[in-house]
Amino acid sequence: MPRYALITGASSGIGLALAEALARRGRHLLLVARQRDVLESVACELTQRFGVEVLFRYCDLAEPLHVSGLLMDLEQGELDIDLLVNNAGIGTSGAYVDQDWGREQELLELNVLAMARLCHGIGGLMARQGGGQILNVASVAGFQPGPWMSNYYASKAYVLNFSEGLREELRPRGVKVSVLCPGPTRTAFFRGAHLEVGGLEGSKLMLSPEEVALETVRALEKDRAIIIPGWRNRVAAFLPRLAPRWLVRRLAGRIIRRFAQP
Numbered sequence: 001m002p003r004y005a006l007i008t009g010a011s012s013g014i015g016l017a018l019a020e021a022l023a024r025r026g027r028h029l030l031l032v033a034r035q036r037d038v039l040e041s042v043a044c045e046l047t048q049r050f051g052v053e054v055l056f057r058y059c060d061l062a063e064p065l066h067v068s069g070l071l072m073d074l075e076q077g078e079l080d081i082d083l084l085v086n087n088a089g090i091g092t093s094g095a096y097v098d099q100d101w102g103r104e105q106e107l108l109e110l111n112v113l114a115m116a117r118l119c120h121g122i123g124g125l126m127a128r129q130g131g132g133q134i135l136n137v138a139s140v141a142g143f144q145p146g147p148w149m150s151n152y153y154a155s156k157a158y159v160l161n162f163s164e165g166l167r168e169e170l171r172p173r174g175v176k177v178s179v180l181c182p183g184p185t186r187t188a189f190f191r192g193a194h195l196e197v198g199g200l201e202g203s204k205l206m207l208s209p210e211e212v213a214l215e216t217v218r219a220l221e222k223d224r225a226i227i228i229p230g231w232r233n234r235v236a237a238f239l240p241r242l243a244p245r246w247l248v249r250r251l252a253g254r255i256i257r258r259f260a261q262p
């Protein structure tokens, strides 16, 4: 029976680049997101270019019932998922209490609950079968608090800590767990989060999604626990450990506020 890598948020950005990098390595894929037409054309293109089987499925992962449906279909369809990539995520910015609660809830449903649920369902199947691999996408934001993006930063701290814990729990059961912590990456993420980062677009501070994906698949092959693409981002993830927390949150707040659109 063929085995598939399930990638959430594979219709754009980092998820799309990961899909291409994995297809290039001969992996069969199951792509999940909401833009059905985009998924369909990505699936056609990857099949043609790399000769792999690419399935796709519409799913709004911020809707718990859709996540249940996806898990049920996977169990009944007997698709063998040996790599789960929890990549789909959104950001919000601005003073938390002034934001629309619906959007903040959507962030938590998607970034935290859908990720945790898929790890529980698919990770459980992998553990029972004695093998598999999970990659959760956090962020360098997960290493520190982020005023004016408090909910997003906290969601990524959850993904980071949860993934590290899960790695230890699942290692004796043959399941490898890694967490990807990208720094600023040239995708549609910033527009969706209402962040104005025009000045950073051409700078070396931003990697392309393809650069992130290439470093990630190489690190996955080596079963790295925490994957931080780009040396600048590795420094950025380490620095908060050297300074007192009050200073870290104060500085982070000043920087993020400059990018958050009023």
Ligand SMILES: NC(=O)c1ccc[n+]([C@@H]2O[C@H](COP(=O)([O-])OP(=O)(O)OC[C@H]3O[C@@H](n4cnc5c(N)ncnc54)[C@H](OP(=O)(O)O)[C@@H]3O)[C@@H](O)[C@H]2O)c1
Binding pocket: 008, 009, 010, 011, 012, 013, 014, 015, 032, 033, 034, 035, 036, 059, 060, 061, 062, 063, 087, 088, 089, 090, 091, 110, 137, 138, 139, 140, 181, 182, 183, 184, 185, 186, 187, 188, 189, 190, 192
């Ligand atoms: N870009 C950065 O600088 C950066 C840095 C660190 C971490 N990250 C993380 O990287 C991950 C990917 O983000 P990206 O930068 O590649 O952004 P992106 O280009 O906006 O991609 C987001 C993906 O998530 C999917 N998605 C959004 N809401 C969804 C929902 N309700 N249900 C299912 N899929 C949904 C989108 O597909 P549909 O619209 O088709 O549903 C899209 O494929 C996120 O977890 C993000 O937090 C990004």
